Amino acid sequence: MESSLTFVFHLLLLCVFSENGVVTVQSFTGTYGINYGRIADNIPSPEDVVRLLKAAKIKNVRIYDPDHSVLNAFKGSGLELVIGLPNQDMKDISENEDNATSWVKENVQSFLPETHIRGIAVGNEVLGSGNQELEEVLLGAVKNIYKAIDSLHLTDVIQISTAHSTAVFANSYPPSSCTFNDNVIQYMRPLLQFFSQIGSPFFLNIYPFLAYRDNPRDINVNYALFQSNPGIVDNKTRLHYDNMFDAQIDAAYAALDDAGFKKMEVIISETGWASKGDGDETGATVQNAKIYNYNLRKRLAMRKGTPLRPKIMMKAYIFALFNEDLKPGKTSERNFGLFKADGSIAYDIGFRGLKPSSASSSHLYLRDIQSRGWLTPYPMFLITCATVLLVLIHN
Known part of the structure; x- marks a missing residue:
């Protein structure tokens, strides 16, 4: 029999009842979170990162792997983590339930309750990536991780998800026309069915920066930056959009509705704006990054929904905490950070940095x-x- 203290602890967990009667934990508190990527050799220690996040009053943190130095640093901090199961580990997890149980025991259970792990993101941007092997094992990995947390009696603590890119959509303009791509729907539908059963949200990575960078002729930069602009009207719903962020979220809701999952919540697992880019990366400037992230912070602080889902409060993890100097690809990939390597602010959007x-x-x-x-x-x-x-x- 559980002790009274353990019973009280479980009652105090952030749980809600879903409409089908299943108890589901909410892995996101409030509206604002941040992605803590570490593909860099010059960023602060995890202990200093905890101090930085506390100074900035950012409680929701997403990390991309279960690094034990990070999980130990977050012990007793009160900060709430979603940890990633890396893509390269998914195949082993999907093929063997014992592997999934061992992974959860080693990387999650052993750190609870001192480290507030609230979610596991199984893979990142798998569907639509063109990697058929990963696409085929995603659902199996998700199910085995869920079976593991269920067997360990952690379903009232840990929420399961996976983050998608906009590559899963066939189209997104206007928002009401959005549907899932034909090449992912065979994997997406059973995944959504399972997530619907266990009360998981739809995690989505969206970047108005990328949309503007790739099509600056047809996209008004002010529309991408939450600044004054004429906006667009969706002729089907007659809803007006004055920024791309809202429109991209409602496009996801339209695709979910079309697939038969109208009640599923969309949470933004990544969004941000690059402060530097290559010569062909239009819009990648410090000024634009500052404007986007400042206005996004204000938008989330309103604690409101989108035009299509006004009663569902927006939640977003910002990308990213730091510039990551070892990331491959275009220059923009290494310049999404809100903070510099020494912990000071990259530009002022109202946060305090660390003084080295x-x-x-x-x-x-x-x-x-x-x-x-x-x-x-x-x-x-x-x-x-x-x-x-x-x-x-x-x-």
């Missing part, structure tokens, strides 16, 4: 000059002397 300590600043400087090979011929005592000197200078 003199010791950590000195460490970063020494690591930089060591990486250039300038200190290798000299004795180690010179490194120690340099560290002391730099600390004295900063103080």
Whole structure:
């Protein structure tokens, strides 16, 4: 029999009753969250990241793998995590229930309840990726992870999801015309059926930046940036949209409705704007990134829904906490961060950053000059002397 304290703990978990009577946990508190990516060699330690998130008062955090140094750093912080099961691990999880149980025990159960893990995102942007092997194992991986949390009595703590890109849609303009692509519907429909049964939301990554970058001639930049513009009217619903963010969410709701899942909630698992890009990446500027993220923050703070779903409060994880200097691809991929590598703000949208300590600043400087090979011929005592000197200078 559970102790009274354990019973009270379970009662206090963020659970609601879905319409079909299944108890489902809500992995997202409030409206604003952030993605904490770590494909970089110059970002703060997980412990400093916790301090930064607390200073910024950002409670909802999404990470892309179950890194134990991160999960340990978040212990006792009160911050709420959705952790990712990486794409490369999905096949093993889908083929063997024991693998799924071991994964959940090692990466989730062992950190509860001190680390507030509230969700598991199984894979990222799998459907529509063109990787048929991953598409075929997604549902099996989702089901086995759910079976694992069910067997461990964690269904009132952990919500299961997977994040989709807009590549799953056949079209999205106007919003009411949106449907799922023919090449994903065979995988999407049974996935949505299972998520409907267990009360999971539809996680979606949307980037007005990418839409504008790829079609600046036909898209008004002010429409993408939440600034004053004529907007569009959806002739079918007669609804007016003054920004692309709302329109893209309602396009997802239209596709879900068309597939028979009208009551499923859409949560934005990624959105953001690049502050720097290649020569052909129109709109990737610090000013535009500042405008988008500032206006998005205001939009979410209104705690309102979209024109099509006005009663469903918008929720979004912003991409991203830091610029990630080791990410491959276009320059924009490495420049979505709200904060610089030292924890200071990249641009002002109302958040406070961390002021680097003199010791950590000195460490970063020494690591930089060591990486250039300038200190290798000299004795180690010179490194120690340099560290002391730099600390004295900063103080």
